[in-house]
Amino acid sequence: MNIVLKNDTPDASSGTDTIEAFEQLYDPATGGWYMPEWMDRPFDASQVEEWRATRPLWYSPVEREVGQFYRALTAMLRPRTVLETGTNAGYSAACIARGLADAGGTGRLVTVDLRDTPHIFRGTALEKLIRFVNAHSLYVGTDTLLQAAGDATQFDMLVLDADHRYGSLVGEINRFAPLLPLGGIMVLHDTMVYDGLGLVVRDLVASGAFEVVNLPTPRTHGNPRGRRPGITVARKKLVVPPGFLVANPALLEVETNLPGRTSDDPPLI
């Protein structure tokens, strides 16, 4: 049975209610979430009050504003297939799937994570639009991912938010960017706060294969002087082969800061 979701009409079975309940765990002042680390138990709306009162802030899900942007971007672009790396608790996946539902509910999201957790989209109508693949993003076969998307031949949109080391994101882009059609959109989270990811964006710009824009996002981690996570939105403009980005071997493990820099330094990009 096809899912019929009416825009702007919250429905107990649509997943919108779950997203809205989960968003009550968000702290706009810091950009954190009052929730258990690694989502070690299922979420439902009845836990909001207790989790807000007892859980320390956790910063793994994207900021609420970013989740809402993902929904709007997905609804606007209307991709048939989306690949996400870094599912975590499933907040960003739920937002992307909600955008697919807004666009008619025929698209599919494949989302990959090393960890299997009780994702917030489980048991909602959004689950039918999502295929979770419990795997390592650098080792899972691209054929497996395309098959999970319904025997697709490409991914129209990529959202990469898994391992935040330079070498890992270079590896993901080298594997998945060739699967994007020309004009396809790739979104990267945390590129302004992690030097390792900022370095990748520099390489991406230097490749000339993508148009790239970097946007600040609101998370402060409670440090008003600190860098904000930021997102990078990249639009493919040249055909690229697997391995088109050549990583600097000396920097593969760079994550939060390049040697000699601190989190109070401005973003690399």
Ligand SMILES: C[S@@+](CC[C@H](N)C(=O)[O-])C[C@H]1O[C@@H](n2cnc3c(N)ncnc32)[C@H](O)[C@@H]1O
């Ligand atoms: C920052 S969280 C993702 C947050 C999620 N996108 C959201 O907004 O709700 C990063 C996730 O990536 C996963 N991860 C890290 N390295 C990975 C890899 N190489 N392959 C797949 N998942 C990975 C972690 O288990 C973690 O759940």
